[in-house]
Amino acid sequence: MIKAACGVRNAEWMGWARSHVRWAEHVSFLTRAAISIDVLLADVSSPGHGGTCLFLGTVRNGPDEHGVTAIEYSAYEEMVEAEFGRLLADARGRWPEARIAVRHRLGTIPVGEASIAIAAAAPHRAQAFEACRYVIEEVKRRVPVWKKELRVDGTEVWVDPSGRPTAKPSHV
Amino acid sequence: MIKAACGVRNAEWMGWARSHVRWAEHVSFLTRAAISIDVLLADVSSPGHGGTCLFLGTVRNGPDEHGVTAIEYSAYEEMVEAEFGRLLADARGRWPEARIAVRHRLGTIPVGEASIAIAAAAPHRAQAFEACRYVIEEVKRRVPVWKKELRVDGTEVWVDPSGRPTAKPSHV
Amino acid sequence: MDTTPSARVRVRVRFFARYAELVGRSEAAVSLPLPATVGDVVRCVREDFPGARALPERPLAAVNLKQVKLDARVRDGDEVALLPPIAGG
Amino acid sequence: MDTTPSARVRVRVRFFARYAELVGRSEAAVSLPLPATVGDVVRCVREDFPGARALPERPLAAVNLKQVKLDARVRDGDEVALLPPIAGG
Numbered sequence: 001m002i003k004a005a006c007g008v009r010n011a012e013w014m015g016w017a018r019s020h021v022r023w024a025e026h027v028s029f030l031t032r033a034a035i036s037i038d039v040l041l042a043d044v045s046s047p048g049h050g051g052t053c054l055f056l057g058t059v060r061n062g063p064d065e066h067g068v069t070a071i072e073y074s075a076y077e078e079m080v081e082a083e084f085g086r087l088l089a090d091a092r093g094r095w096p097e098a099r100i101a102v103r104h105r106l107g108t109i110p111v112g113e114a115s116i117a118i119a120a121a122a123p124h125r126a127q128a129f130e131a132c133r134y135v136i137e138e139v140k141r142r143v144p145v146w147k148k149e150l151r152v153d154g155t156e157v158w159v160d161p162s163g164r165p166t167a168k169p170s171h172v
Numbered sequence: 173m174i175k176a177a178c179g180v181r182n183a184e185w186m187g188w189a190r191s192h193v194r195w196a197e198h199v200s201f202l203t204r205a206a207i208s209i210d211v212l213l214a215d216v217s218s219p220g221h222g223g224t225c226l227f228l229g230t231v232r233n234g235p236d237e238h239g240v241t242a243i244e245y246s247a248y249e250e251m252v253e254a255e256f257g258r259l260l261a262d263a264r265g266r267w268p269e270a271r272i273a274v275r276h277r278l279g280t281i282p283v284g285e286a287s288i289a290i291a292a293a294a295p296h297r298a299q300a301f302e303a304c305r306y307v308i309e310e311v312k313r314r315v316p317v318w319k320k321e322l323r324v325d326g327t328e329v330w331v332d333p334s335g336r337p338t339a340k341p342s343h344v
Numbered sequence: 345m346d347t348t349p350s351a352r353v354r355v356r357v358r359f360f361a362r363y364a365e366l367v368g369r370s371e372a373a374v375s376l377p378l379p380a381t382v383g384d385v386v387r388c389v390r391e392d393f394p395g396a397r398a399l400p401e402r403p404l405a406a407v408n409l410k411q412v413k414l415d416a417r418v419r420d421g422d423e424v425a426l427l428p429p430i431a432g433g
Numbered sequence: 434m435d436t437t438p439s440a441r442v443r444v445r446v447r448f449f450a451r452y453a454e455l456v457g458r459s460e461a462a463v464s465l466p467l468p469a470t471v472g473d474v475v476r477c478v479r480e481d482f483p484g485a486r487a488l489p490e491r492p493l494a495a496v497n498l499k500q501v502k503l504d505a506r507v508r509d510g511d512e513v514a515l516l517p518p519i520a521g522g
Contacts, residue, residue, distance in 0.1 A: 006465035006477035047283050048234030054226040057522045062220030076449050082498040111219050116522045145521025146450035158451045161518040178376035178388035229433045254409040288433050317432025318361035330362045333429045
């Protein structure tokens with residue numbers, strides 16, 4: 001069967017595919033440091049924008065979790081940048097007057113600290129709320145980020161999109 | 173007509189009605205200083221609450237305004253405290269897991285600064301958004317605060333609830 | 345109807361924002377015969393204070409820090425507030 | 434079908450998160466005969482890498498930083514990424 005005649009190579013990629021890859025050159029949507037809410041709010045503030053909605057997603061250790069101390073966030077970073085660019089363009093198409101800024105943090109984030117922050121300012125509050133909500137819902141759907149729970153007992157568990165750990169602990 | 177037999181007095185009230193008046197004794201929902209977002213977010217943060225929605229209402233000078241430099245906020249302060257207490261109790265009834273904090277600023281607030289901030293944290297983001305939105309909508313409806321636009325030309329205009337200035341400038 | 349002093353109520357009336365500007369004061373003591381409603385208080389105020397004629401006949405009102413309708417009864421010692429359209433937030 | 438070297442595509446395949454752990458690597462170079470789809474790339478990977486059998490037959494995939502369906506064509510030089518279920522935010 002001809003289709004099976006494929007070759008896979010263990011060698012590291014040599015970089016010649018880079019020229020096909022496009023991503024935003026401007027300010028990164030990603031950070032490995034704590035997210036500065038002040039910076040995000042300053043990014044979207046404007047005298048004509050009277051309503052600002054900020055969403056913070058923080059690392060949780062609630063009754064549904066099992067002794068989570070932190071979550072390790074990893075990503076397909078170039079695609080995250082590109083996808084955020086597309087996503088914000090979509091949001092601006094829906095709410096042309098809105099100003100939107102977003103940061104996603106990667107690396108090990110302790111419980112209580114923010115993994116994502118989205119600020120949306122608009123002339124009136126309805127657009128601010130709607131744009132902010134839209135962005136977080138789309139992030140959950142299409143921005144390639146993954147999380148692994150780090151637990152007090154030393155185990156590490158990949159989290160599936162429903163928010164529950166996957167069946168197979170990753171440390172096995 | 174007996175009902176017309178009423179007496180009005182110019183004298184200042186003597187205070188004996190105070191005992192009939194109840195308001196919250198805890199932290200005030202009002203401030204005359206800039207609102208600290210950090211304090212509000214700290215108030216609602218909890219390891220089990222992974223979604224936080226913050227709403228900021230800021231003084232606007234957009235294309236619909238007429239050279240607004242600041243807005244002077246005044247209030248029936250004791251009732252604001254009582255009404256916020258009732259309003260937050262209503263919100264907690266609807267979203268029992270939510271943690272909500274709110275501050276309304278009074279006095280002269282320059283364009284771009286926040287007059288109100290509402291933080292709502294919940295285990296999941298839907299409740300956080302909904303609770304935050306509920307609070308700002310109810311504030312607009314039932315918390316006795318009034319605003320007077322201060323304009324570059326020196327005029328001062330009371331703002332009506334639709335967001336538009338009232339017909340009669342207050343400085344007349 | 346009994347109009348002896350013991351059958352009257354005395355209430356504190358408070359004015360805010362544009363209403364305070366129109367009436368030229370932020371509060372007043374009003375006494376009126378029993379039984380009395382918030383609407384009666386509004387009528388007294390509009391009749392007796394210069395400037396108060398410009399108040400609406402049916403303003404938003406609160407008694408003891410709670411919004412009420414104009415047919416709500418007032419009791420002796422109540423605090424009655426006349427509220428311009430709310431514009432907070 | 435023409436299977437000369439000029440009628441083959443060479444793509445970079447990238448693995449993330451749990452998939453990278455399963456395959457034991459974060460990337461690979463894959464060459465395969467034209468015409469080829471993302472689904473063909475997935476089949477190659479699942480056949481030739483130890484551990485890659487544990488990948489789903491129909492994973493989420495992206496070509497050049499954009500999600501695509503498995504029947505999307507790949508061209509020479511494309512970057513094909515296999516994405517575990519997205520769990521960001």
